[in-house]
Amino acid sequence: MSTEQRLAYMxxxxxxxxxxxxxxxxxxxxxxxxxxxxxxxMKRLAFALLDGERPSWLTTAAASALHLLRSxxxxxxxxxxxxxxxxxxxxxxxxx
Numbered sequence: 001m002s003t004e005q006r007l008a009y010m011x012x013x014x015x016x017x018x019x020x021x022x023x024x025x026x027x028x029x030x031x032x033x034x035x036x037x038x039x040x041x042m043k044r045l046a047f048a049l050l051d052g053e054r055p056s057w058l059t060t061a062a063a064s065a066l067h068l069l070r071s072x073x074x075x076x077x078x079x080x081x082x083x084x085x086x087x088x089x090x091x092x093x094x095x096x
Contacts, residue, residue: 004057008049011062014034016061019061028075031068043069
């Protein structure tokens with residue numbers, strides 16, 4: 001599996017994980033997750049999938065999330081996993 005195929009697979013897994021939120025919220029939550037946890041190289045390669053020869057590797061929800069992220073930037077936190085603490089604050093995610 002190529003790096004691009006792996007990224008498409010990962011984006012699709014994230015979108016499927018959020019599917020229970022409903023289609024639109026899943027798209028926004030997927031964009032939030034990718035913005036929060038993927039490094040710039042991963043995002044750059046994923047955005048290239050949208051414009052390249054293999055956009056079909058992405059599900060509709062994953063592609064929509066990447067379009068949203070590229071056009072509007074990172075959305076506000078959508079889940080507790082991406083709601084990080086400020087210095088000295090407690091009670092949010094410890095991920096990252």
